[in-house]
Amino acid sequence: MAWISRLKSCSAGMRPVIGTVAILIYMGGILLILMPNSPLRDRILAPVYRYFLALGLTQSYAVFTPYVATTNVILTATVTLKDGTTAVWVFPRMERLALAARGAKERYRKWWHDNLLQDPCSAIRPDAARFVARQFADPANPPVLVSLQSHSRPIPPPPGVEFDQKNMPQPEQKTFFVYKVVAEDLK
Numbered sequence: 001m002a003w004i005s006r007l008k009s010c011s012a013g014m015r016p017v018i019g020t021v022a023i024l025i026y027m028g029g030i031l032l033i034l035m036p037n038s039p040l041r042d043r044i045l046a047p048v049y050r051y052f053l054a055l056g057l058t059q060s061y062a063v064f065t066p067y068v069a070t071t072n073v074i075l076t077a078t079v080t081l082k083d084g085t086t087a088v089w090v091f092p093r094m095e096r097l098a099l100a101a102r103g104a105k106e107r108y109r110k111w112w113h114d115n116l117l118q119d120p121c122s123a124i125r126p127d128a129a130r131f132v133a134r135q136f137a138d139p140a141n142p143p144v145l146v147s148l149q150s151h152s153r154p155i156p157p158p159p160g161v162e163f164d165q166k167n168m169p170q171p172e173q174k175t176f177f178v179y180k181v182v183a184e185d186l187k
Helices: 002-034 039-054 101-116 119-135
Strands: 069-083 086-090 141-155 174-180
Touching: 002 039, 069 101, 069 119, 101 119, 119 141, 119 174
Parallel strands: none
Antiparallel strands: 069 086, 069 141, 141 174
């Protein structure tokens, strides 16, 4: 039993060292993630990236991207109810929210506008449709179909920059996903 007390006293002295090493590993990983892409960075990060991703510790410069948006996209959903009536639900638009509400909803804007339209992220479209269907959950007249639409309009360049008005893309609207609602979706 004496060896247990020696082990406890030895490990008690190591706790600050272990904590410091864990913090340094975490900081090093974040610094690696934030570095510009390079083969060296990717090689060093490859063994631990999945763990950082699973723990939600990844970072990106998506807000500060060098690629400025050239179109303004608004997402809507058309919900068809059991009695045949339709309703339109507009995904929250940041420019129409108060500053405090905008800060709280920004993550959802990123999810909707930056990911929902991309084909590699098409697996989240049923979840978005179910979310919209739950906004209209009424046992007397439940939703039966949800159609997700995008409405895009080109953003003209700033004043002083010459551009050819005739060659500006035209506004377009398209339905990019249709979901048939089942009763379990509304729970």
